[in-house]
Amino acid sequence: MQVTETVTDGLRREFRVVIPASELDSKVSERLDELKDRVRLNGFRPGKVPAAHLRRMYGRSAMAEAIEAAMRDVNAKIVADNNFRLAMQPKVTLPEDEKSVEAVIEGKTDLAYTVAMEILAPIEIVDFKSIELNKLTADATDQEVEEGLGRIAQQNLPFADKGEGARADKNDRVTVSFVGTIDGVPFEGGSADDVAVLIGSNTFIPGFEEQLIGIAAGENRQINVTFPENYPAAHLAGKAAVFDATAKSIEAPGEVTIDDDFAKSLGLDSLDKLKGAVRERIQREHDSMSKQRVKRALFDALDERHKFELPPALVEQEFENLWSTVTSEMQDRGRTFADENTTEEKEREEYQRIADRRVRLGLLLDEIARNNDITITEDEVRRAIMEHVRQYPGREKELLEMFRTNPEAIASIRAPLIENKVTDFILALAKVNDQKVSREELYRTEDDEKAA
Known part of the structure; x- marks a missing residue:
């Protein structure tokens, strides 16, 4: 077997691999030897089928299996020998000429192919203790509780x-x-x-x-x-x-009179209990928004402090996914970029920036999780799936089947779980200053802040 590195360009590597026909033939013989005790052919006792006859019957399929296994083993060896961490699956290019392919399958010539790999750049992670963030927090006020009671009364x-x-x-x-x-x-x-x-x-x-x-x-x-x-x-x-x-x-x-009787009609013992329940719900909403904002601030800080080369194919894939969604939605709505007071060029630049950021943060969070043994258990995944399924009453069976048969659906559940764990891990080490603000300031959007 010969492996020759032919391209070294940034994070892209390409190798030319030659696997001798004799090596493939040995693998075919091993495979046929495994088959001889299992196949049943008319006119032959079990285990007594001549090797030549087996090769005539199963030689091509055995060679196809041998080629696939050989390429898989060689590609894995390249990765291991070079200590690569791959950004995407290797891309194998086989001979396109039909005669050449047929000659390999018939065992008349060596197998020669190229394999392209995109690897991950080393990531130098900063000391999380050097990150300082302000965490905006807000308390549920008496006025918000009264407004909440008013909405409940209106609904009833x-x-x-x-x-x-x-x-x-x-x-x-x-x-x-x-x-x-x-x-x-x-x-x-x-x-x-x-x-x-x-x-x-x-x-x-x-x-x-x-x-x-x-x-x-x-x-x-x-x-x-x-x-x-x-x-x-x-x-x-x-x-x-x-x-x-x-x-x-x-x-x-x-x-409606908001009193103890009203609270009891809702299944609570008293008006004070109802007020307490409303206050808790409002506080959970505030705490959730607070967590979202500090998480966004943390991601901004991580993005700013970690500059490493990104795998081009991974970024391009992320951009294409984003851009496809944007253009499809615009087409469905019958809108143009001019209708949105922008241009396609400007929007492409913006979504390219978003794709870069997403890939950078995704790789960074994966690296932090790997370095610190942060994992998600199967029980955690199962609980998250059940929480998701409960949001769609009547469709439970359908959704459970989707998760059972679709690895991408499982990945969509697992990804935010690991992201939240890594985020909590970093925030526990960073310097986070609680800053009391009003409800209006807590819920102020990025556009509102720019306009202020």
Whole structure:
């Protein structure tokens, strides 16, 4: 066997490999020797099939197996001998000429191929104690608790029929049936019966609720709306639609007194218990946002402090995935870069930067996990899968089967688990200063901060 390095270019390596025909023939003979005691051929007793006959019957398939095994072993040896850590699977290029391939399979000539590898650059990890971060935190306030109680009361308002001839007003609940069309054609998800619409709740398409004001039970109206540009169903985003709606009933809201009896109607012992539960929920939301923000700040610091060469193919793959998503969404919405006040060139630059950052941080977090024996157990993965599945009632069996048969689905669960573990590990070593802020400042977005 001969292995010759032919290309050394940054993180790219390429080797020319020659495996003698005699070596492949030995592997074929070993394989056929294994088969002779297992195959059953008419006219021969078990284990007594002549080697020449076995070779005629199974020689080509045995050679194919021998070639595959030989290439796998050689490629692994190249990686081990050079102490490589691969960014991606090796890319093997076999002879394209059909006669040459046939000659190898028939054992008449040596197997010659090239293997290209993209390796990972060494990563020099900084001392995490040198990283200093501000962790923004906020306490749930009495005002937020009162607002939360108000929302719960609003969600539990009693409603009573307004009576014959009554017309809908803001805050009334109208039960309607409707059929939606775009350019006169009904669309999927655009029709429903006996849907309760709370006027003023802003839970329907903008403009839908307002056009129900003044409607009476039994009355039919055409409601004209335009789906928002960022509507989740891309095929409807930005489209004008007409809903032929008929009101079934008009109900007015009653009043709720927020007291111990109200708390008991919700399954809690007292108003104080209800207030405590609301405060805990709000505090969990604040703590989650606090963790997100300090994690983002940590990733910014890691990205800034670790500059190492990135495997081009890995970055290109990440960019293509991102860019494919962006362009597909724009196409589905019928939008152009000009509509978004930008250009394709600018967006490509931005998503190239995002791809670089994602690959850099992904490799860095993997290296930190490897160096510090940070792992995810199968029990942790199983618990995370069950938590995910519980979010989709009625689809549990379908999702569990997907995770059972799809390694990529498992990887999508495992990746954030290891990321969170590594993040917690680093934050425990870094200097993190808690900084009390208002709710508004805690939830301020990056765009808001730039505009401030």
